[in-house]
Amino acid sequence: MRDKPSIKEIENRFTDYKLTPQRRAVLEVFFENSDHHLSAEEVLQLAQEKNSDIGFATIYRALDLLEELEIIHKMNFGDGRSRYELTHTEKEHHHHHLVCLKCDAILEVKDDLLFKLEENIEREQEFKIYDHRLQFYGYCKDCQQKGE
Known part of the structure; x- marks a missing residue:
């Protein structure tokens, strides 16, 4: 959390x-x-x-x-x-979201998968990143099981 x-x-x-x-x-x-x-x-x-x-x-x-x-x-x-x-x-400060296109559920991804990329950008571009957001769109487990 x-x-x-x-x-x-x-x-x-x-x-x-x-x-x-x-x-x-x-x-x-x-x-x-x-x-x-x-x-x-x-x-x-x-x-x-x-x-x-x-x-x-x-x-x-x-x-x-x-x-x-x-x-x-x-x-x-x-x-x-x-x-x-x-x-x-x-x-x-990093968290990402999974958005279900059927039921509009919004889930948070706990892992920060972009940490290394952010470090590289800060170092190579001399750009201090305050935050980033990433959203994935698809179908949640419940909607997949319902065949929707």
Whole structure:
């Protein structure tokens, strides 16, 4: 599992912004679902369980702010919906995704298969890499077994 930032580390990023109850509810959703890639609709549904007054506009503003503060990052898996996940720590910044074309399941690949390539690029190109992402598209085990 990837290292996730602590609540304290995240609170420290709110120096120029107020950590409102609505923003805290959205943060809690990400901490409680740190192994998921959540759409804005899923964040809304889960946040409303904590605070029924939260609406879509508040969710989108919170997502934009959390992304700006590098607490979450937005991903696009080609299904027309942006998904968000908690940003990992600098200790382990690489992870890759397997995306099922049938059921839209998103799985994380735990191994960093591009580590050597990244080292070569940094050395040969004198380019400091902050992060990289790789996505594989295909069919998950369940969809294969169903013959879909």
